[in-house]
Amino acid sequence: MAWFKGNTHTHTLESDGDSPPEEVATWYKENGYDFLVLSDHNVLTNPAILSHIVDETFILIPGEEVTSSFEDSSVHINGININTLVIPQTAETLVGTIQKNVDAIREVEGAPHINHPNFGWSFGAEELAQVENNRLLEIYNGHPAVHNNGGGDALGLEAIWDYLLTRGKRIYGIAVDDAHDFQTIGRDHSNPGRGWVTVRARSLDAYEIVTHLEEGLFYASTGVDLDDIRVSDRRLEIRIRQRGNFKYLTRFIGAGGKVLSETPENPAVFELRGPEVYVRAVVYDSGGWRAWVQPVFTASN
Structure with missing residues (x-):
């Protein structure tokens, strides 16, 4: 078994990033990553168009940030290793909206991970405790507007994680950079390299990497x-x-x-x-x- 470093949440010009997919993928390859998910909003980038970047040391795993909402709450859930584009779902409640998008990702054989609950203070631990069939939660996100540490009466992401674990949820915590900005570097920009996961697997294979993420065979890191x-x-x-x-x-x-x-x-x-x-x-x-x-x-x- 070996360790493989990767990022599961990244954006390009295909949605609200500032660089084309080829430049983004190249940045990660040149900076020591073994795998990457391009997760543009409601866009699925076919890794085949970047096959010239992929080799035995670096792979692209297909993905999408399924982007929905309920009233004023943003509902963003990444689908990784999906086999087709996932259409955002809505429901009559916030929990229902989260659940329908998790289910839609599962229906196309993908692995969901719920993104930045505190972005826009969209939802918290009580809502997440009602969601089923999700095993991955962002506990660190490098975007400057996601409030990792919480604030006021809102729990931080680690505290949300502990709330869920204490109530019997088997859920694993991931770190991501949520990079949008590759051209301008600074504290107020969402830059690459701020958070990642390192997965234990037998080989650098998309199915095995994602399966082992959902089994908790990894650690998350900022450095x-x-x-x-x-x-x-x-x-x-x-x-x-x-x-x-x-x-x-x-x-x-x-x-x-x-x-x-x-x-x-x-x-x-x-x-x-x-x-x-x-x-x-x-x-x-x-x-x-x-x-x-x-x-x-x-x-x-």
Whole structure:
């Protein structure tokens, strides 16, 4: 098994990005990514038109940001590895609208992931708890207007994730850059390279990559790299790739978002005792970057 780095949420001139698909795909290939999903709004870009970029080190996975709404709420759900364009769906309720779009992606054999709940403060944990058959949720998005940390009475994306996990949802957290701006770089622009996933798989194959995403066989990151994640019945061990003289802190988090323990050690180890509903981890480095390790569900859950 190897690790493959990729981004599942990116835009081009086919919708509201500033660069053509070829330039966008080339940026990711030249910057060390192994796979990319071009996810334009209600547009499916056929990877075959960019076949000259694809090789044994880099693949394109077909995708679309299915873009709908309910009243003033935006409903954006990525469909990845879809086999045809998905038409946005609407319903009589917000939850119904989210669910119908998840179902529409499943109907074309794609994997849905729900995007940036706090974009426009569109929906929150209570609505997401009612959605079925979705396993992926953005917990970090590099767009400057998505409010990753929440605000006021609105939960941040990690807190939403913990709310869902605590209530028995088996859902995995992804990081994306949601890049739109390749020509202008700056804090107020949605630039590439701000968030990604690294998936464990036997080969660089679209079906296997997406299947393993939905099985939680990956970590999400804004800049921390991991060498290995080892899980047994009794132990979660995280081996962090040392970068220069950076220091690290790993927090192990359980039900309700409670910090179960933290350690500066590498590898970082948590002994599973059984009563936890789940245990996930966040690795922080001294430069401000993070990596999110997917939840381990204990036998009691």
